[in-house]
Every structure is written in structure tokens, then in C-alpha cells.
Amino acid sequence: MTGAVGIERLSAYLPLYSLALDDLAEARGVEPQKYRIGLGLESMAITPACEDTVTLAANAAAPLFASGEVDPHEIGLLLVATESAVDHAKPVSIFVHELLRAQPACRTYELKHACYSGTAALMTAVQWVASGAARGRKALVIAADIARYDVGSAGEPTQGAGAVAMLVSDRPRLLSVDFRGSGAFAEGVFDFWRPLDRSAALVDGKYSVDCYLRALDGAYRDFEAHRRSAHEASPLPLVDRFGAFLYHVPFPKMASKAHRRLLEADFALRGEDEAPSDDFVEGSLASAVSPYLQACRAVGNSYTASLYFCLAHLLDRDGGRLSHEPISLFSYGSGCCAEFFSGVVGPDAARDDSGLSALLAARRQISVAEYEALRSGQAAPPDAPPDGFRGHFFFAGTERDRRRYLPTS
Ligand code: HMG
Numbered sequence: 001m002t003g004a005v006g007i008e009r010l011s012a013y014l015p016l017y018s019l020a021l022d023d024l025a026e027a028r029g030v031e032p033q034k035y036r037i038g039l040g041l042e043s044m045a046i047t048p049a050c051e052d053t054v055t056l057a058a059n060a061a062a063p064l065f066a067s068g069e070v071d072p073h074e075i076g077l078l079l080v081a082t083e084s085a086v087d088h089a090k091p092v093s094i095f096v097h098e099l100l101r102a103q104p105a106c107r108t109y110e111l112k113h114a115c116y117s118g119t120a121a122l123m124t125a126v127q128w129v130a131s132g133a134a135r136g137r138k139a140l141v142i143a144a145d146i147a148r149y150d151v152g153s154a155g156e157p158t159q160g161a162g163a164v165a166m167l168v169s170d171r172p173r174l175l176s177v178d179f180r181g182s183g184a185f186a187e188g189v190f191d192f193w194r195p196l197d198r199s200a201a202l203v204d205g206k207y208s209v210d211c212y213l214r215a216l217d218g219a220y221r222d223f224e225a226h227r228r229s230a231h232e233a234s235p236l237p238l239v240d241r242f243g244a245f246l247y248h249v250p251f252p253k254m255a256s257k258a259h260r261r262l263l264e265a266d267f268a269l270r271g272e273d274e275a276p277s278d279d280f281v282e283g284s285l286a287s288a289v290s291p292y293l294q295a296c297r298a299v300g301n302s303y304t305a306s307l308y309f310c311l312a313h314l315l316d317r318d319g320g321r322l323s324h325e326p327i328s329l330f331s332y333g334s335g336c337c338a339e340f341f342s343g344v345v346g347p348d349a350a351r352d353d354s355g356l357s358a359l360l361a362a363r364r365q366i367s368v369a370e371y372e373a374l375r376s377g378q379a380a381p382p383d384a385p386p387d388g389f390r391g392h393f394f395f396a397g398t399e400r401d402r403r404r405y406l407p408t409s
Pocket residue numbers: 031033034035037038039083113114115116154155156157158191192203204205206208209212248249250251253254301303304332333334335
């Protein structure tokens with residue numbers, strides 16, 4: 001089988017609450033511009049007590065089924081990528097499989113490699129379809145996470161939450177994925193980790209930024225080495241090859257640092273004598289990177305889902321303009337593993353809506369005191385979700401150590 005494979009449909013989901021970073025800055029005695037300009041963030045998504053990674057994942061996928069456009073019986077592979085799982089043994093994917101009433105004849109499992117596993121899941125699904133093993137069925141890939149650092153730590157303003165569900169098939173209406181030409185990089189590092197007994201991640205923040213950039217260099221060099229051995233002898237500059245550059249976004253400023261590093265690597269690989277000028281980098285950032293960071297500015301880090309929030313935003317905003325154009329995607333997961341790959345925006349990108357804008361508009365801003373109460377675990381899961389809750393399912397607490405999920409009536 002050799003035809004195009006990729007994302008046929010995409011649906012995003014955000015929790016109900018958001019916390020303004022100006023409010024957090026004031027509470028922590030930090031200059032607000034540090035979060036706004038220094039990190040590039042405006043607010044971060046916060047989950048109510050009735051939401052966890054299972055509900056985020058199921059609520060991202062549910063609209064695809066509710067609209068009748070996707071039949072649960074055509075799903076033969078259901079993958080959930082997360083680093084904020086709810087159980088050490090029972091995977092988030094099987095809870096989601098049950099809530100969505102997917103068919104029993106389905107391979108389903110959870111994937112973990114920090115923020116990278118959303119891409120690991122997407123590539124697995126794309127290759128499953130391309131290999132012919134799908135036998136006409138489709139894959140559902142969901143990236144879902146709640147990013148948590150200790151309250152008061154340097155990582156605190158870079159939290160967030162959310163999920164993106166992607167239907168993968170041989171009808172890539174939204175994005176065909178060039179899985180054959182991707183470049184990868186792996187290196188054992190302790191830049192960000194979460195021991196089994198902790199609910200908040202530990203991070204060596206500045207070092208993690210260096211690891212991310214080194215991984216970008218490595219993955220891009222592998223991508224280029226493969227491309228050069230496969231096709232062109234003298235490539236066009238990167239900025240002429242891709243209509244947009246999407247990155248994993250722990251905070252938007254990181255994507256700006258990454259894009260500068262990518263352009264420097266491109267200049268070096270093409271034998272340019274000088275590094276790209278500031279004007280050149282700023283121009284490319286303004287046209288091909290920054291427009292797609294807007295969702296992440298408002299959501300914060302959603303770990304596995306972050307790169308795919310950028311994709312959702314790109315498709316919603318510029319899907320028509322970029323239709324048939326190649327774009328690049330860079331996925332980074334601490335620890336670390338990274339992948340640089342490309343795809344071509346599909347012919348129907350302008351027609352679909354991921355639901356992201358409506359969810360952003362419907363959020364309720366909470367105070368720092370409400371956020372801290374949620375973090376301290378004082379708020380028990382309720383019998384019913386709070387007013388304004390837009391999910392199809394909510395977490396209703398545990399019974400004999402079994403997690404319970406109910407439909408929102
Ligand atoms: P920090 O110590 O709070 O911040 O840590 P800083 O002092 O480095 O300042 C941050 C930026 O704000 C700097 O800009 C300052 O100059 C600027 P830069 O030099 O980087 O360009 N700044 C100001 N700007 C304007 N006005 C001001 C002002 N003051 C300072 N008044 C850090 C920041 C990101 C390290 C911290 O928040 C952290 O540890 N976050 C978590 C780790 C993280 O996000 N790492 C990113 C790479 S690793 C990754 O992406 C993987 C991850 O997603 C996990 C996974 O894979 O699963 C995290």
C-alpha cells in the first residue's frame with residue numbers, strides 16, 4: 001500500500017477553567033512581563049475536580065462520534081498518549097474505549113514518553129494504516145495531559161491541560177504525514193521526570209531548554225541526512241520548503257528559540273558562511289511560527305497534546321490558505337526523544353473545525369485561591385459537573401479503588 005495516510009479528522013478539548021498568568025505573577029511576587037514576554041504566556045488551562053486525563057481524552061474524541069461522522073465500529077486501533085495516567089496498570093485507553101463504546105475487535109493501549117508519545121502514537125497509527133494491517137479500518141489517536149509542577153516552583157507558570165483526538169486513515173483530509181522521511185533523536189537525560197509517587201513533575205528547567213534544542217538539532221540533521229540520500233542534492237532554504245513550522249510548546253518563547261536554532265542548523269547544513277540575521281529570523285517567526293502559538297499562549301503546556309493544539313489552530317485559522325502546502329512538525333519529549341517530520345495540509349482543511357475557538361471562548365477564569373484549592377485536593381469530585389462544563393463525560397470519584405465516569409446529562 002503506497003497512498004497518502006494521515007489525519008482525516010481532528011477534535012480538540014479543553015478543561016473549563018483558566019488562570020490568568022498576570023494573577024499568578026501578582027500572587028508569586030513576579031513581574032507580569034516575565035510570564036507574558038519572557039515565557040510568552042497569557043493564561044493556563046486548569047482542570048475542575050470532575051476532570052482527569054480519561055475525561056480529557058474521551059471528551060476530545062466524543063464529538064467525532066456524536067456528529068455521526070465517525071462510526072465506533074470502524075476503529076481498529078485506539079491509542080492514548082499521556083504522561084499523566086490515572087493508574088499504574090490499567091491504561092487510560094481502555095477507559096476511553098469503554099466510554100466511546102468502541103468495538104471489541106480493537107487493539108488499544110496507552111503510550112508514554114513524556115511529551116513525545118503523542119507523536120509516537122500518531123506515527124504508529126499512520127504506519128499501521130500504510131502497512132495494510134488496518135484492512136480498511138481507522139485508528140483513533142488521542143494525546144491528553146495535565147501538566148503539573150509544584151506550587152510556587154519556577155515551572156508553575158508553564159502548567160496547562162488539554163487533549164487532541166485525531167482520526168488516522170488513508171483519507172488524510174486534514175494532513176497527510178510523511179512518515180518515511182522523518183528524523184529522530186534520542187538521548188538519556190534527566191531534564192524532566194516524575195517519580196511514581198509524585199503527582200507533580202520535577203524539572204531541571206534551564207537544562208531542559210538546552211536538551212530540547214540539542215534534540216531539535218539531532219532530529220533535524222537525521223531528517224536532512226535521510227532526505228539528501230533519498231532525493232535532492234541542493235535543497236531550497238527551509239523557509240521556502242514549508243508554509244509553517246510547528247513545535248512542541250512547553251511555553252511559546254521555547255518555540256521562538258527552537259525556530260532560531262532550526263534556521264541556524266539549516267544555514268550551516270547548506271554551507272552558508274553566516275548565521276541567519278535577526279531580521280530574517282524575526283520575519284520567519286512572524287509569518288510561519290507565531291500565528292500558530294496563540295492556542296498555547298492561552299492553554300499553557302499540555303505535554304503530549306501541545307504540538308497538536310498548534311496543528312488544530314493552524315487548520316482552523318489557515319487550513320484553506322495552506323491547503324496542499326507542506327508544513328514541518330517538531331515533537332520533543334523529555335528524557336529524551338524527539339522527531340522532526342513533515343506533512344501536507346489536506347484539501348478539506350478549511351471545512352472542518354476542531355472546536356478549539358468555542359472551547360477557549362467558553363472557559364471560566366478562576367482566581368489564584370480557587371486554583372490553589374484545586375491543587376491542594378480539597379475539592380472532591382462532584383456528583384455533577386460544574387455549570388458550563390462542555391464535556392460529554394465527567395469523573396465521579398472512586399468506589400472500592402475503581403474510578404467512576406458518568407455521562408454528562
Ligand atoms: P525561570 O527561572 O523562571 O525563568 O525558568 P528565567 O529567569 O530563565 O526567565 C525566563 C525568561 O523570561 C528569560 O528569557 C528572561 O530573560 C525573561 P530568555 O533569556 O529565556 O529569553 N524575563 C523577562 N522578560 C520580560 N520582562 C521581565 C522578565 N524577567 C525575566 N520582567 C523555565 C523558566 C522555563 C526554565 C521554567 O518555567 C521551567 O522550569 N519550566 C518547566 C520546564 C520547561 O518547560 N522546559 C522546556 C523544555 S523541556 C520540554 O519542553 C519538555 C516538557 O514539555 C516535558 C515533557 O517532555 O513531557 C517540559
